[in-house]
Amino acid sequence: MQQSQHNRQIPAIRVTDLRKQFTLHNQGSIEIPVFQSLNLEVLPGECVVFVGDSGIGKSTLMRTIYGNYLASGGTVEVQHDGTFVDITKASPHLVAAVRRRSMGYVSQFLRVIPRISTLDLVIEPLLGNGVDPEEAKSRAISLLRSLRLPEALWSLPPATFSGGEQQRVNIARSFIREYPVLLLDEPTASLDATNRETVIELIKAALNKGAAMIGIFHDHDVRDAVATRHFDVSSFKIDMESAA
Amino acid sequence: MSSQATDAARTANSNSPERYYTYGYLDEQTKRMIRRAILKAIAIPGYQVPFGSREMPVPYGWGTGGIQLTAAIIGPDDVFKCIDQGADDTTNAVSIRRFFAKVADVATTEDTAEATIIQSRHRIPEHPLKDGQIMVFQVPQPEPLRGLEPREMETRAMHAYEEYGLQYVSLYENVSAFGRIAATAGYPVMVDERYLMSPSPIPKFDNPKLHNSQALMLFGAGREKRIYAIPPHTTVRSLDFEDYPFETQKWEESCALCAADDSYLDEVVLDDQGQRMFVCSDSHYCSDRRAQGFRGPMAGHELVDIDKDADQ
Amino acid sequence: MTLTAQQETVDQADQPLLRVHSLSKHYGMITGCRDVSFEMRPGEVLGIVGESGSGKTTLLNCLSGRLTPSQGRVEFNASRHGLVDIYNLSEPDRRRMQREDWGFVHQNPRDGLRMRVSGGANVAESLMNLGRRHYGDMRQASLNWLNRVELDLSRIDDKPRTYSGGMQQRVQIARNLIHAPRLVFMDEPTGGLDVSVQARLLDLMRELVRDLGLAAILVTHDMAVARLMADRLMVMKSGSVVETGLTDQVLDDPQHPYTQLLVSSVLQI
Numbered sequence: 001m002q003q004s005q006h007n008r009q010i011p012a013i014r015v016t017d018l019r020k021q022f023t024l025h026n027q028g029s030i031e032i033p034v035f036q037s038l039n040l041e042v043l044p045g046e047c048v049v050f051v052g053d054s055g056i057g058k059s060t061l062m063r064t065i066y067g068n069y070l071a072s073g074g075t076v077e078v079q080h081d082g083t084f085v086d087i088t089k090a091s092p093h094l095v096a097a098v099r100r101r102s103m104g105y106v107s108q109f110l111r112v113i114p115r116i117s118t119l120d121l122v123i124e125p126l127l128g129n130g131v132d133p134e135e136a137k138s139r140a141i142s143l144l145r146s147l148r149l150p151e152a153l154w155s156l157p158p159a160t161f162s163g164g165e166q167q168r169v170n171i172a173r174s175f176i177r178e179y180p181v182l183l184l185d186e187p188t189a190s191l192d193a194t195n196r197e198t199v200i201e202l203i204k205a206a207l208n209k210g211a212a213m214i215g216i217f218h219d220h221d222v223r224d225a226v227a228t229r230h231f232d233v234s235s236f237k238i239d240m241e242s243a244a
Numbered sequence: 245m246s247s248q249a250t251d252a253a254r255t256a257n258s259n260s261p262e263r264y265y266t267y268g269y270l271d272e273q274t275k276r277m278i279r280r281a282i283l284k285a286i287a288i289p290g291y292q293v294p295f296g297s298r299e300m301p302v303p304y305g306w307g308t309g310g311i312q313l314t315a316a317i318i319g320p321d322d323v324f325k326c327i328d329q330g331a332d333d334t335t336n337a338v339s340i341r342r343f344f345a346k347v348a349d350v351a352t353t354e355d356t357a358e359a360t361i362i363q364s365r366h367r368i369p370e371h372p373l374k375d376g377q378i379m380v381f382q383v384p385q386p387e388p389l390r391g392l393e394p395r396e397m398e399t400r401a402m403h404a405y406e407e408y409g410l411q412y413v414s415l416y417e418n419v420s421a422f423g424r425i426a427a428t429a430g431y432p433v434m435v436d437e438r439y440l441m442s443p444s445p446i447p448k449f450d451n452p453k454l455h456n457s458q459a460l461m462l463f464g465a466g467r468e469k470r471i472y473a474i475p476p477h478t479t480v481r482s483l484d485f486e487d488y489p490f491e492t493q494k495w496e497e498s499c500a501l502c503a504a505d506d507s508y509l510d511e512v513v514l515d516d517q518g519q520r521m522f523v524c525s526d527s528h529y530c531s532d533r534r535a536q537g538f539r540g541p542m543a544g545h546e547l548v549d550i551d552k553d554a555d556q
Numbered sequence: 557m558t559l560t561a562q563q564e565t566v567d568q569a570d571q572p573l574l575r576v577h578s579l580s581k582h583y584g585m586i587t588g589c590r591d592v593s594f595e596m597r598p599g600e601v602l603g604i605v606g607e608s609g610s611g612k613t614t615l616l617n618c619l620s621g622r623l624t625p626s627q628g629r630v631e632f633n634a635s636r637h638g639l640v641d642i643y644n645l646s647e648p649d650r651r652r653m654q655r656e657d658w659g660f661v662h663q664n665p666r667d668g669l670r671m672r673v674s675g676g677a678n679v680a681e682s683l684m685n686l687g688r689r690h691y692g693d694m695r696q697a698s699l700n701w702l703n704r705v706e707l708d709l710s711r712i713d714d715k716p717r718t719y720s721g722g723m724q725q726r727v728q729i730a731r732n733l734i735h736a737p738r739l740v741f742m743d744e745p746t747g748g749l750d751v752s753v754q755a756r757l758l759d760l761m762r763e764l765v766r767d768l769g770l771a772a773i774l775v776t777h778d779m780a781v782a783r784l785m786a787d788r789l790m791v792m793k794s795g796s797v798v799e800t801g802l803t804d805q806v807l808d809d810p811q812h813p814y815t816q817l818l819v820s821s822v823l824q825i
Contacts, residue, residue, distance in 0.1 A: 022809075023811075024816065025812075025813030025816050025817075026813060026816055026817050026820065063808070063809075067802065067805060068804050068805055068808055068809065069805070069808065069809040070801075070805060070809050070811060092787075092788050092800075092801055092802045092805075093597055093600070095802060096787060096802065113759070113762070113784070115756070116759075
């Protein structure tokens with residue numbers, strides 16, 4: 001995916017004045033504020049790493065960008081098919097299309113669906129975008145090999161795999177297709193040093209091709225290896241005393 | 245009553261005081277109602293027309309539908325034939341024939357060609373029917389889909405909207421169970437390419453006789469209170485699959501009495517050793533052929549005609 | 557799937573398959589469902605979740621042409637008529653559309669199958685209803701589908717009366733998919749089944765929906781089933797839709813008090 005110098009100036013993600021709070025109606029409608037007036041731009045080829053104390057809302061911010069959480073205010077614009085799509089206001093159908101083609105999300109946990117084999121899980125994003133099954137399979141195999149997932153596991157559903165094995169399946173599934181935008185939430189949490197290295201390689205390769213990434217990394221080594229810059233979420237925390 | 249009086253009653257004019265029954269047994273208004281249903285049925289070939297079925301001297305299941313049809317159309321100039329399983333001399337055929345002889349003052353016959361009205365249970369005569377003849381069928385269940393769809397509202401909708409896929413399900417079951425469409429009687433037909441109809445439990449051997457006949461075919465179900473009809477020269481097609489086409493029954497044997505090889509044969513067990521013979525189901529057809537000189541291998545066994553004197 | 561077929565799907569995906577406008581159904585003073593509006597595209601699975609009395613079954617019946625609404629419109633992109641208000645069609649046309657373009661999987665297989673007719677015939681009936689008249693082809697298609705829903709093929713000629721609940725439901729699924737419908741309605745399709753049977757069936761359904769690019773409307777009270785099967789959710793309470801959105805959003809960040817209650821009530825094992 002070649003990006004011209006000119007294209008690299010148009011952000012892939014543009015967050016403007018974003019606000020998020022949770023209202024728990026069944027607990028006396030208490031409000032849990034998370035952040036407000038949050039602005040962020042991520043350019044193609046950048047890897048922005050969210051930093052801040054635990055519980056500050058890094059994961060919440062990422063999920064809000066993905067559309068998994070609803071924004072309480074502001075906009076989240078993502079590049080899709082040559083234009084910006086505001087995730088906070090787009091129809092569910094459009095958000096689903098953005099997720100299918102333009103924005104990927106690597107969570108810590110692999111949602112395990114019974115009876116679907118590792119190989120089928122990994123090739124699913126390609127099949128959903130019209131790639132030939134045989135071609136998809138060979139790409140999946142080379143990716144699983146590079147992640148050192150034993151061949152014996154490829155035809156098995158991941159339900160009984162170890163945390164690290166599941167995580168590698170997750171990584172393969174997320175990197176098999178070149179997403180222009182990729183959100184990574186603790187992608188190396190359960191991996192050993194060697195596999196962490198492999199993931200770093202994958203991330204770097206994708207960045208070189210012009211992917212825009214946002215990452216949350218507990219592991220400082222990985223973070224330092226891939227980060228273009230840090231983004232401190234705690235600076236947008238809603239001040240409890242002065243909150244209106 | 246003395247036999248003289250009985251004779252007098254039987255031969256009295258239709259409307260004279262000696263008559264002990266209304267002409268044709270049914271009152272005039274009932275006959276009128278039934279005739280109107282018949283006209284409607286003729287106007288919509290194969291469509292089941294509801295009618296006010298009356299209590300008859302026999303219970304439901306004994307031909308009340310056919311009897312009411314005959315009663316509504318019969319007149320003193322008619323010649324009436326009645327068969328049951330093809331034979332004129334079975335108990336029920338004899339009863340019904342005598343009944344109409346008494347209440348309608350009609351001549352009766354066993355000769356298919358002579359008859360103007362032929363009431364039948366389970367067969368169509370072998371001798372081809374002609375213009376001016378009327379077949380009256382006794383029907384136990386007029387709704388061909390009833391076996392698969394018990395809901396009346398649903399079957400009515402199916403007929404109204406020409407949704408007949410379900411009938412093929414029954415044929416499918418046949419083929420999957422027996423390797424062929426094994427239904428041998430009451431084989432469903434499409435009338436005038438519009439309505440699905442049960443031809444009453446005639447053997448499928450007789451189905452082709454329904455198609456483009458010169459005669460008028462009337463069907464009556466007394467218990468279910470329905471009348472339907474096939475006017476002369478109407479298209480009647482038996483249902484089948486493309487790869488399992490409609491076929492009629494065939495026998496290896498010919499009639500043991502008259503050597504006919506083109507009629508529907510009944511199997512008759514002769515003794516406890518399992519001896520059997522095949523005889524024409526249409527008794528008149530068989531006797532007619534024998535009268536013409538045709539002889540089968542068992543022709544020496546004369547079937548006693550019990551009733552020959554009783555009708556005179 | 558070739559690229560061109562996929563491109564077609566993408567283009568087609570912009571045509572709404574189903575458009576519902578302000579659909580309401582009242583039974584005198586009692587509200588079955590109130591003012592429901594939404595759109596569906598080909599290949600989408602919409603989950604309608606709610607507890608007993610929420611109006612979800614009433615809504616499903618109105619959507620599937622079985623219950624005339626008091627107000628509102630249901631427009632469907634029918635193969636024969638194009639986008640049409642289904643209640644403006646004549647009854648024979650609507651019945652034919654239901655047979656040609658739709659499937660309906662009932663919660664109780666007895667409602668969706670003919671119990672006195674063999675499993676194979678139940679499945680082939682969908683084809684016979686479309687005018688197919690070649691026994692051999694239909695039997696083979698029926699066999700293929702029963703194989704696909706993982707039914708023991710030696711049982712194809714047995715009556716569904718002799719099957720287990722899970723097997724009956726498989727036959728129902730096959731019967732409702734064999735004619736390649738555009739839209740399948742499912743009313744608690746795994747409701748009465750054992751947990752392990754349910755898991756396998758849901759799996760199967762998910763695979764079929766994905767492989768065939770089916771659109772489906774799935775009514776359920778089970779949030780786990782909704783999470784697994786649906787792309788989008790509508791949450792119903794007392795006849796109204798209280799929340800709607802992508803499945804993961806509605807379940808992970810519920811906004812409406814009732815949705816929050818539902819989600820927090822789901823037992824974790």
